[in-house]
Amino acid sequence: MTEPLLEVKNLTKIYGQKKNLLRSGNQVLAVNNVSFTVNKGETFGIVGESGSGKTTIGRMIMQLVNHTNGDILYKGQKYSEFTKESAERFKSKVQIIFQDSGSAFNPRKTIGSQIAYPLLKKIKDRKAVLDEVIKFIEMVGLSKEMAYRYPHELSGGQRQRAGIARALILKPELLVLDEPVSALDVSVKSQIINLLENLQKKYNLTYIFIAHNLDLVAYFCDRIAVMYHGEIKEVGSTKQIYQFPHNPITKKLLSSILTLDGRYKVSN
Amino acid sequence: MYTNIRWRKFGKYLVKDKMASIGIAIIMVTIITAIFAPLLAPYNPNEASDTATRLAMPFTSGHILGTDSQGRDILSRLIYGSRTSILSATIPVIISGVISIILGIVAGFSKKIGGFIMRIMDVLFAFPSVLLAVVIAAILGPGLFNVCLAMVIVRIPYMTRVVYTDTVQEMQKEYIEAASAFGRTKFEIMFKELLPNVLPSLIVYATTLMGVTVVTIAGLSFIGLGIQPPTADWGLMASNGKNVLVQGDPYVTLFPGLAILILAVAFSMLGDWLRDLLDPTKK
Numbered sequence A: 001m002t003e004p005l006l007e008v009k010n011l012t013k014i015y016g017q018k019k020n021l022l023r024s025g026n027q028v029l030a031v032n033n034v035s036f037t038v039n040k041g042e043t044f045g046i047v048g049e050s051g052s053g054k055t056t057i058g059r060m061i062m063q064l065v066n067h068t069n070g071d072i073l074y075k076g077q078k079y080s081e082f083t084k085e086s087a088e089r090f091k092s093k094v095q096i097i098f099q100d101s102g103s104a105f106n107p108r109k110t111i112g113s114q115i116a117y118p119l120l121k122k123i124k125d126r127k128a129v130l131d132e133v134i135k136f137i138e139m140v141g142l143s144k145e146m147a148y149r150y151p152h153e154l155s156g157g158q159r160q161r162a163g164i165a166r167a168l169i170l171k172p173e174l175l176v177l178d179e180p181v182s183a184l185d186v187s188v189k190s191q192i193i194n195l196l197e198n199l200q201k202k203y204n205l206t207y208i209f210i211a212h213n214l215d216l217v218a219y220f221c222d223r224i225a226v227m228y229h230g231e232i233k234e235v236g237s238t239k240q241i242y243q244f245p246h247n248p249i250t251k252k253l254l255s256s257i258l259t260l261d262g263r264y265k266v267s268n
Numbered sequence B: 001m002y003t004n005i006r007w008r009k010f011g012k013y014l015v016k017d018k019m020a021s022i023g024i025a026i027i028m029v030t031i032i033t034a035i036f037a038p039l040l041a042p043y044n045p046n047e048a049s050d051t052a053t054r055l056a057m058p059f060t061s062g063h064i065l066g067t068d069s070q071g072r073d074i075l076s077r078l079i080y081g082s083r084t085s086i087l088s089a090t091i092p093v094i095i096s097g098v099i100s101i102i103l104g105i106v107a108g109f110s111k112k113i114g115g116f117i118m119r120i121m122d123v124l125f126a127f128p129s130v131l132l133a134v135v136i137a138a139i140l141g142p143g144l145f146n147v148c149l150a151m152v153i154v155r156i157p158y159m160t161r162v163v164y165t166d167t168v169q170e171m172q173k174e175y176i177e178a179a180s181a182f183g184r185t186k187f188e189i190m191f192k193e194l195l196p197n198v199l200p201s202l203i204v205y206a207t208t209l210m211g212v213t214v215v216t217i218a219g220l221s222f223i224g225l226g227i228q229p230p231t232a233d234w235g236l237m238a239s240n241g242k243n244v245l246v247q248g249d250p251y252v253t254l255f256p257g258l259a260i261l262i263l264a265v266a267f268s269m270l271g272d273w274l275r276d277l278l279d280p281t282k283k
């Protein structure tokens, strides 16, 4: 937990186009001047209500959208200064698990083929790829028949596991988890969280965990950033955030958790 | 694992849906008739037989469906006429379908190119399609090839719009973002991710359009812009029959008219059935 894996400096994202003669200009300031660092091996939580810009930060880290202002550095190297090779290498090192497992898979392709295609780009031997896909599918707790199924033939929890298998198959270092369990039942939720914890240990992964309330975050994260309307209001260790919240937004988020079961990392 | 086609579903659906079976049977019969026309037709379609009388009633003097005003056997002309009908119904729709799927996906995928493509489509849209077909056919001159070309041009804006609307809708979904996160190129996203999701509704639409096209081309032939005499063609036959219709001889027009109607309905039955078959959430 020493060297920062990811640094985000004064990051800003404005969606939409500037107003001009032809356009009315409907710009949205989704993320406003946000800075934080994520250390190797830790779980960094980003918490905020719906629309506060959490997914947008995830998208920018994944380079799925360009940022408007500021810098993102991966292992000290600026995104804007990536060469073609370093961008390629980076792409397999940072992966994402999407918020909505129901639409994160193409409905007309089998689960297995969708887990396979990142790997098919690197390895041409189809048999080897298939073996690897089955290995990862079983590792996330699914049976190998699931590879031949279509997304709608899986439950939400099973789809989320498949999403984890897809994200892990290129052996990433950093995983962006965009509300990976918020659409799931309580019992399934804890199973997925357990799986994520085990995988973190096994592969020495760094997580960015996005959530809209402080419920699971306390248990799962080492450090937390609290977002409100595109801005980070407070960053600190889980202990600081829970025991000495400064910002009224944080206090409000805390008070909305009715049952704190005390299992969070503060206590150990 | 790498294939998406489900043949078992195909068989299951066919048994379940009687209307679809009838539609497919009609189309198959038409295709077989078209291929084996020389073997099936009892007479030469373009010449009056020696013994023929003009405007013979059905079931008289060896002509099951009677003869037309030139003494030609109507059944034989119907059999040969299936050739132009099935060809002119399917080929133009398939060609405009292929063009439209590319235009529609590219337009839906890229905002910049999309605006340009869809503005051109809007211009074509501004004209009623039948009128446009008539004008194009008139400019190009009569003949099967030119009529088909006119149909291709007329259908492209409609089919492109269907693909474009679907593509824009699919682009909102997370799997597209997932695909680019997991290393798909733009080309792959368009033709490996989007294509299988927008193709089914285009196929359904295209099948229904085939039925409409049978009628439209028959109509163009009817007003003299399509296929030229003496070729045996259903629209042309109906056109010739109109002169004797008022004299109390309806059969010359009735039989080709019915043939056009039945084939058009068969295509629309097929379209309805494909809609269910191609839906992945139905089993």
Ligand SMILES: Nc1ncnc2c1ncn2[C@@H]1O[C@H](COP(=O)(O)OP(=O)(O)OP(=O)(O)O)[C@@H](O)[C@H]1O
Binding pocket: A015, A016, A028, A029, A030, A048, A049, A050, A051, A052, A053, A054, A055, A056, A057, A099, A212
């Ligand atoms: N593609 C886009 N174009 C324009 N505005 C967008 C786009 N995506 C998101 N926004 C806007 O940016 C803001 C932040 O959205 P974002 O999806 O990052 O929120 P979030 O914190 O992930 O919310 P949730 O908890 O509901 O997922 C919202 O106001 C949203 O409407």
Ligand SMILES: [Mg+2]
Binding pocket: A054, A055, A056, A099, A178
């Ligand atoms: Mg979100």
